[in-house]
Amino acid sequence: MQLNAIKAVPKSIRRSLAPALIVTTREVRDQFRDWRIIFPVVGLTLFFPWLMNFTAAQAVGFVEKYGAPIVGDRLIPFLLMIVGFFPISVSLVIALESFVGEKERLSIEPLLSSPLENWQLYMGKLLASMCPPLAASYLGIVVYLIGVYFKVGWTPTPILLIEVILLTTMQAIMMVAGAVVISAQTTSVRAANLLASFIIIPVALLIQGEAIILFWARYSVLWWVILGEAMITVMLVRSGVTHFNREELLGRELDVLNIKWGWRIFKNSFIGVARNPIEWYRREVGQTIRRLWIPLVIMCLVIVAGLWIGASQAKVFPLPRDILNLNNLDQGFIEGLESIRFFSASGIGLVWLHNLRVIAIAIVMGIFTFGVLGALILMLPFAVIGYVMANVARVGLSPGLFFTALVLPHGVLEIPAIIIAGAGILQLGAVLLAPVKGKSIGEAWLCALADCAKIHLGLVLPLLAGAAALEVLLTPRLAVLFLGL
Amino acid sequence: MMISTRDLSKQFDQYWAVDGVDLQVEPGQVLALLGPNGAGKTTTVRMLTSVLIPTRGTAKIAGYDVVINPGRVRASVGVLTEQHGLYNRMPADEYLDFFGKLYGLDARRRKSRIDFLLDKFGLQEDRNKRLGEYSKGMRQKLALARALLHEPPVLLLDEPTSAMDPESARLVRGLIQGLRSESRAIIICTHNLSEAEELADQIAIIRRGKIIARGSPSALKQTLLGPAEYEVRLSETLNGKMLQLPGGAELSFTDSYSIRYRTREPERVNPIILDYLLGEGLRIVSLQEVPRSLEQVYLSAISASREKEAQDAA
Numbered sequence: 001m002q003l004n005a006i007k008a009v010p011k012s013i014r015r016s017l018a019p020a021l022i023v024t025t026r027e028v029r030d031q032f033r034d035w036r037i038i039f040p041v042v043g044l045t046l047f048f049p050w051l052m053n054f055t056a057a058q059a060v061g062f063v064e065k066y067g068a069p070i071v072g073d074r075l076i077p078f079l080l081m082i083v084g085f086f087p088i089s090v091s092l093v094i095a096l097e098s099f100v101g102e103k104e105r106l107s108i109e110p111l112l113s114s115p116l117e118n119w120q121l122y123m124g125k126l127l128a129s130m131c132p133p134l135a136a137s138y139l140g141i142v143v144y145l146i147g148v149y150f151k152v153g154w155t156p157t158p159i160l161l162i163e164v165i166l167l168t169t170m171q172a173i174m175m176v177a178g179a180v181v182i183s184a185q186t187t188s189v190r191a192a193n194l195l196a197s198f199i200i201i202p203v204a205l206l207i208q209g210e211a212i213i214l215f216w217a218r219y220s221v222l223w224w225v226i227l228g229e230a231m232i233t234v235m236l237v238r239s240g241v242t243h244f245n246r247e248e249l250l251g252r253e254l255d256v257l258n259i260k261w262g263w264r265i266f267k268n269s270f271i272g273v274a275r276n277p278i279e280w281y282r283r284e285v286g287q288t289i290r291r292l293w294i295p296l297v298i299m300c301l302v303i304v305a306g307l308w309i310g311a312s313q314a315k316v317f318p319l320p321r322d323i324l325n326l327n328n329l330d331q332g333f334i335e336g337l338e339s340i341r342f343f344s345a346s347g348i349g350l351v352w353l354h355n356l357r358v359i360a361i362a363i364v365m366g367i368f369t370f371g372v373l374g375a376l377i378l379m380l381p382f383a384v385i386g387y388v389m390a391n392v393a394r395v396g397l398s399p400g401l402f403f404t405a406l407v408l409p410h411g412v413l414e415i416p417a418i419i420i421a422g423a424g425i426l427q428l429g430a431v432l433l434a435p436v437k438g439k440s441i442g443e444a445w446l447c448a449l450a451d452c453a454k455i456h457l458g459l460v461l462p463l464l465a466g467a468a469a470l471e472v473l474l475t476p477r478l479a480v481l482f483l484g485l
Numbered sequence: 486m487m488i489s490t491r492d493l494s495k496q497f498d499q500y501w502a503v504d505g506v507d508l509q510v511e512p513g514q515v516l517a518l519l520g521p522n523g524a525g526k527t528t529t530v531r532m533l534t535s536v537l538i539p540t541r542g543t544a545k546i547a548g549y550d551v552v553i554n555p556g557r558v559r560a561s562v563g564v565l566t567e568q569h570g571l572y573n574r575m576p577a578d579e580y581l582d583f584f585g586k587l588y589g590l591d592a593r594r595r596k597s598r599i600d601f602l603l604d605k606f607g608l609q610e611d612r613n614k615r616l617g618e619y620s621k622g623m624r625q626k627l628a629l630a631r632a633l634l635h636e637p638p639v640l641l642l643d644e645p646t647s648a649m650d651p652e653s654a655r656l657v658r659g660l661i662q663g664l665r666s667e668s669r670a671i672i673i674c675t676h677n678l679s680e681a682e683e684l685a686d687q688i689a690i691i692r693r694g695k696i697i698a699r700g701s702p703s704a705l706k707q708t709l710l711g712p713a714e715y716e717v718r719l720s721e722t723l724n725g726k727m728l729q730l731p732g733g734a735e736l737s738f739t740d741s742y743s744i745r746y747r748t749r750e751p752e753r754v755n756p757i758i759l760d761y762l763l764g765e766g767l768r769i770v771s772l773q774e775v776p777r778s779l780e781q782v783y784l785s786a787i788s789a790s791r792e793k794e795a796q797d798a799a
């Protein structure tokens with residue numbers, strides 16, 4: 001059957017993949033000669049699931065004694081996820097060793113001198129780093145399930161099992177693909193291990209999130225997590241394929257942080273050919289905006305998507321009619337509005353700083369997620385607007401009136417500011433995914449950072465300041481006027 | 486032309502590691518690329534194997550452009566890298582088999598080539614030993630075997646005999662001579678100047694990314710060290726006789742029993758000098774060209790390049 005499956009793959013693909021599989025076979029065989037890899041993999045495959053079985057049985061017995069069987073019920077699927085995750089955590093170590101270790105030992109050069117294509121070498125190493133830990137993980141899951149069935153008689157639903165397997169697989173690919181991106185930026189395992197925290201910390205947070213979902217028993221939410229992980233994985237693999245090339249691997253000699261060089265690249269890109277601030281504003285900011293037309297379009301689509309998602313949620317989670325009765329606003333709402341300090345200069349500063357804080361968070365999150373989380377954070381207010389407008393419509397009021405009264409007066413400036421900010425953040429992520437001709441990844445990223453700084457300083461900050469002024473001084477008046485508050 | 490480069494250049498950030506290198510190597514020729522550490526030899530070799538993309542200029546290997554046909558180029562080249570890059574946990578035959586597969590050799594050919602090369606380099610008995618247990622010399626031999634495995638028409642060898650004992654080094658030099666006679670084009674990068682002189686048809690000296698001297702060893706000697714020097718040894722002293730050298734010869738050294746002179750026309754000048762000395766009743770023990778090493782050529786080229794650089798800077 002397996003042979004038939006292989007035969008079903010077109011011959012050209014098989015022929016292209018063959019060299020990659022030669023690399024995979026060698027590396028896997030090499031891994032099985034290294035006790036430092038075999039020991040943890042075997043331990044996590046056999047001993048750890050047994051330990052988790054023991055833990056599950058003890059926990060179920062303990063909580064049942066105190067009449068809280070739900071805790072045990074929720075713990076078992078959580079442990080299933082953990083049993084799957086632990087062996088794949090080894091894949092990160094293997095990947096760093098395979099990619100950067102080989103670079104450090106200089107054994108990669110004969111490989112690079114062979115007829116292998118860059119992507120074949122990448123794919124071969126990706127599979128080699130992933131397959132043994134994943135096999136161990138699946139085996140661990142089987143061992144755990146058998147044990148837990150015999151000890152407490154629990155079996156997962158097929159959907160939950162598929163979700164856990166998909167989560168485990170996605171996380172393995174994600175970590176390995178992330179390790180490649182890191183490896184491309186370093187020349188030593190030590191440096192790569194230091195940078196690995198960029199993978200370990202987000203994955204640890206992700207596991208905590210998944211744990212909450214599993215204890216909450218909202219297993220359908222896991223599909224969204226799988227989708228999100230798949231998207232990040234695709235982007236990481238795309239980035240890995242882009243940057244795992246001979247030029248990047250051998251062109252980089254040292255891991256020294258060259259601040260002077262970095263500053264020079266940033267400064268030159270930021271100032272450009274401008275001789276004074278007016279010229280800079282006219283020429284450089286203008287050119288940057290024109291250059292960012294694709295991310296600008298994407299941000300517009302993101303905003304539309306936000307409005308649509310928000311509106312669609314209004315059906316699922318409708319607001320109580322009382323809340324939307326303008327004559328019946330509760331005291332908390334009024335106090336909340338007063339805290340904004342309408343019609344005062346300090347209120348303007350407060351709103352401005354709040355918006356700047358959101359933009360700063362979006363930039364930071366965007367840097368770590370190829371711009372995705374940054375864009376999602378900026379999408380959030382629009383989801384809320386969409387949600388409120390849909391609810392307003394549901395109770396028979398005019399959503400257009402709400403929008404005109406509460407959003408549009410300051411949105412005239414704030415919405416363009418958000419679109420521009422988002423475009424800069426998306427561009428920062430995009431340069432990591434697609435190579436910029438004639439520039440190294442570091443150089444391209446610094447130029448994108450300079451572009452981001454340019455549009456923020458030149459446009460986003462002033463627009464948000466203007467929006468804050470309008471929000472504090474004009475919007476309340478128009479709200480009163482239109483809505484008769 | 487098996488190896489041909491024109492204005493081959495590579496820039497890293499602001500630094501030109503290789504700048505305008507022109508090389509031509511025909512089948513059956515060996516070119517020795519000499520130069521101090523960091524001169525650009527490794528970068529040149531990496532561009533010739535399509536590992537690095539040239540910033541400027543072109544290079545063709547066995548008729549394939551290094552930018553347009555990188556796969557074909559790499560399949561046509563056997564490379565011995567400066568660092569051997571062996572996998573310590575692998576046995577020798579498995580290591581060669583792995584690379585044989587990557588170069589697309591079928592199982593039968595792989596086996597015969599591996600047997601032949603392990604035999605040739607005296608590694609047959611150690612073929613099942615893990616490479617981590619190999620000595621430096623054995624590792625060097627195995628890396629060389631890897632470069633020769635797919636019988637490439639072009640060989641780029643970085644320090645092919647470093648770390649080898651004299652016997653192994655002689656074996657490798659013999660092998661390179663043999664490969665040359667099989668019409669392969671070979672570039673060797675080496676600091677061993679006597680080896681370069683023994684093997685190379687052409688020498689190219691590279692410094693700071695630029696070729697500062699190029700030609701056959703004898704032509705380079707002529708250009709950089711001046712006319713050939715000849716020494717006449719006598720069996721008796723000159724007894725203060727003033728030597729009358731013919732036109733085209735320049736006296737460089739003399740003592741009681743020997744005379745040294747330089748000339749560009751030995752065929753004309755040497756017989757005249759011999760006739761003169763015999764006519765003076767002097768008895769001659771020998772007449773020979775004073776050997777000049779490639780080291781002198783190399784040092785002279787480097788020093789001339791440094792001086793030129795200093796002048797340009799001034």
